[in-house]
Structure formats: structure tokens, C-alpha cells
Amino acid sequence: MNCPALTDVECGKLEIIKYGTFGDCESLRSINLLSTKIVEECAFADTGLTEATFGSKLETIEEGAFYSCPALERITIPLKDGLITHDNTFQGCENLKH
Structure with a gap:
């Protein structure tokens, strides 16, 4: 989806x-998606994200969802077993702090 003017996303009712x-929204810097339950493959791949926040309803982050987001430094997610489905979910996010 290349959206050059989109910098922030905040949505209270987006479940999936x-x-x-x-993907490819290079200007996207932050997301705040407190009602999201599922983040599918490559949903935020190749973006300029620096920060992502999800609420307690989050159930699954699929393979490569944040692939190649080198500016991503912080992600807030609930602590749940099975939330992250693959090892490469955050591949290429070298600035992500643990």
C-alpha cells in the first residue's frame, strides 16, 4: 500500500x-491499535515505524508482520503465550530494544 503522507495510525475498533x-508506508512512524486482535503477515513490513502499541485484546502477530522496520525501537504488546507465531516476525528490526 504505499501511503507517503501517513505518519500515525490510531484506531479503536480495528480488530484485524x-x-x-x-506495507511500504515509509512515512509511518507510530501506531496505537488497542482493539486489534490479529496482525497478519507483512502488515507493517518495510515501514518507518519507530513505535507500536497494542492492547490486551491482541492474540496473534503473524510471520513477518514487522519485517524490515529498521527504525522500530519500541513495541508494547501483552504478555501471552503463542502471541508471536514465527521467529522472523521482527526480522530486520535491528533497533528494537528488548
């Missing part, structure tokens, strides 16, 4: 972020 929804 579909495959590639925000």
Missing part, C-alpha cells in the same frame, strides 16, 4: 490488520 495493509 490484513496482509500488507500498511
Whole structure:
């Protein structure tokens, strides 16, 4: 989806972020999605994200959802077993702090 003017996303009722929804949105810097339950593959791949916040309703973050987001420094997610489905969910996010 290349959206050059989109910098922030805040949505209270978006339950599923579909495959590639925000992919290649290089200007995207922050997301605040407190009602999201599922983040599908490559939903935020290749974006300029620096910060992502999800609420307690989050159930699954699929493979490569945040692939190649080198500016991503912080993500807030609930502590749940099975939330992250693959090892490469955050591949290429070298600035992500643990």
C-alpha cells in the first residue's frame, strides 16, 4: 500500500490488520491499535515505524508482520503465550530494544 503522507495510525475498533495493509508506508512512524486482535503477515513490513502499541485484546502477530522496520525501537504488546507465531516476525528490526 504505499501511503507517503501517513505518519500515525490510531484506531479503536480495528480488530484485524490484513496482509500488507500498511506495507511500504515509509512515512509511518507510530501506531496505537488497542482493539486489534490479529496482525497478519507483512502488515507493517518495510515501514518507518519507530513505535507500536497494542492492547490486551491482541492474540496473534503473524510471520513477518514487522519485517524490515529498521527504525522500530519500541513495541508494547501483552504478555501471552503463542502471541508471536514465527521467529522472523521482527526480522530486520535491528533497533528494537528488548
